[in-house]
Each structure stands twice: as C-alpha cells, then as structure tokens.
Amino acid sequence: MFRPTAGDEPRPAIVFIHGGGWYQGNRQGYRGQIQEAAKRGYFAATISYRLMQFDQAKKETTTAAPIFPAQIHDAKAAIRWVRANAKKYHVNPDRIGVTGGSAGGHLSLLVGLTDPASNLEGDSGNPDQSSRVQAVVNVFGPTDMAFCYEKSSVAWIFRLFMGGTPVEAAERYKAASPLTYVSQDDPPVLTLHGDQDALVPVEQAKALDEKMKAAGANHTLMVFEGQGHGFGGESGKKAADATWDFFDRHLKP
Numbered sequence: 001m002f003r004p005t006a007g008d009e010p011r012p013a014i015v016f017i018h019g020g021g022w023y024q025g026n027r028q029g030y031r032g033q034i035q036e037a038a039k040r041g042y043f044a045a046t047i048s049y050r051l052m053q054f055d056q057a058k059k060e061t062t063t064a065a066p067i068f069p070a071q072i073h074d075a076k077a078a079i080r081w082v083r084a085n086a087k088k089y090h091v092n093p094d095r096i097g098v099t100g101g102s103a104g105g106h107l108s109l110l111v112g113l114t115d116p117a118s119n120l121e122g123d124s125g126n127p128d129q130s131s132r133v134q135a136v137v138n139v140f141g142p143t144d145m146a147f148c149y150e151k152s153s154v155a156w157i158f159r160l161f162m163g164g165t166p167v168e169a170a171e172r173y174k175a176a177s178p179l180t181y182v183s184q185d186d187p188p189v190l191t192l193h194g195d196q197d198a199l200v201p202v203e204q205a206k207a208l209d210e211k212m213k214a215a216g217a218n219h220t221l222m223v224f225e226g227q228g229h230g231f232g233g234e235s236g237k238k239a240a241d242a243t244w245d246f247f248d249r250h251l252k253p
Contacts, residue, residue, distance in 0.1 A: 073122025105141020
C-alpha cells in the first residue's frame with residue numbers, strides 16, 4: 001500500500017490486480033504504479049490472489065488448482081478489506097477504482113460488473129462490506145472465455161483455468177466471462193487494447209464495448225495500432241495518461 005503523505009482527509013482508492021495467466025506474476029510488479037497513484041492523491045494497493053498450480057511440462061494433459069472462481073473471490077475480498085479499513089487509512093469508501101492487465105484486467109472487469117446476485121463474492125472476510133467499485137480500467141483483459149479458448153494463442157491456459165473445454169465446462173466459461181454481467185448500472189469502464197494482441201484478441205475489447213453501449217453503460221475503448229499484449233513507447237505513455245485521466249474524472253470530486 002501507498003498513500004499520500006500530506007493531509008488526513010478521505011482519499012479515493014485504486015486497487016491494482018496483476019496479470020500472468022492466473023498462474024504467475026505477483027503484486028510487486030505494480031509497485032511503481034501505486035507509488036505514482038499516491039503522488040497523485042490516491043490511496044493505492046496492489047494485491048495477491050491464489051494462483052493456479054500445475055505441471056508446466058505437461059500443460060496439454062494436466063489439471064490445475066485452484067481454478068475459477070477462487071481468483072475472483074480473492075480480488076473481491078481485497079476490495080471489501082479496503083472498504084472495511086477505510087477509516088484507518090483515510091479512504092473514501094464511495095470512491096474506489098480497480099485496474100489490472102490481462103488476467104488482472106479480467107478480474108478487474110468481474111469486480112466491476114458483478115454484484116452479490118452473481119454469486120462470486122466468496123467467503124474470505126468482511127462479508128458486511130460491499131465489493132462494488134466506482135471505476136474500472138481494463139488493460140487487454142479477456143471478456144468472453146469461450147471465444148478466447150477458440151482464438152487465443154494460449155488456449156491451454158483458458159482450458160486449465162476453466163477446468164476443461166467450453167463443451168466440458170460450459171457453465172464455468174459463462175460464469176467467468178465479464179460479458180455475462182453487463183448491465184446499465186455498471187460503473188464506468190475504460191478498456192485499453194492492442195490491435196495485434198495474439199493472447200487476448202482485440203475482438204474481446206470490441207465485444208465489451210458493443211455490449212456495454214447497447215446496455216446504456218459507460219464504456220470507453222482505446223485501441224492502439226501495432227501493439228500486442230503490452231504497450232511500448234508512445235502507446236505506453238498514452239495508455240498511462242488515459243488511465244490517470246479516467247480515474248481522476250470518475251473518482252475525484
């Protein structure tokens with residue numbers, strides 16, 4: 001966690017969720033971003049969640065554990081923890097945002113688009129608190145898990161995470177897809193995606209954009225030409241600037 005050094009007034013918060021295919025990566029990768037967020041006036045936290053364990057030498061045949069929904073349970077628990085400790089850390093509990101890239105983008109979308117009726121809260125603490133957020137920045141996160149299984153260059157990751165193919169685990173693919181939960185009352189979402197992404201095809205971002213706008217929800221899509229699963233150079237700067245501008249617009253008074 002990082003927070004501003006001056007003043008003790010309630011601050012908006014941003015929670016950062018790392019990527020890594022739901023089986024690798026760690027929260028320390030966002031250390032620089034949460035420091036920057038604190039400089040910009042936010043309480044900022046970067047979180048961990050349960051990662052899949054499996055025999056990577058046998059990824060075509062092995063099973064993994066834990067699979068979905070353990071990871072979203074942990075992400076939602078983190079939001080509830082921030083809200084439960086809002087007074088201690090001088091957080092405005094009505095102004096919490098979430099962001100992440102790839103698998104972290106997927107989890108950020110699920111945090112933002114679901115509610116208790118979606119049955120994804122889990123039982124990891126502070127059940128009296130809400131896991132709802134007020135803004136989401138999704139960085140090339142999957143939105144339709146069955147589509148990704150069919151079109152992604154890493155279909156095996158989706159098969160492991162879902163516990164089977166779309167035929168074998170159809171209900172889990174649906175439950176894990178952010179597109180399933182789009183509704184008019186969703187918080188504002190900014191999606192950043194590269195048009196050359198082979199891991200999570202840009203069609204995933206476009207499908208979310210179409211469905212959210214059709215529902216009357218607030219969605220902004222930025223597609224970066226020539227960029228893959230990650231942004232470099234000028235695209236990286238534009239993505240960062242857009243992220244801060246978006247959170248400032250929706251989380252600050």
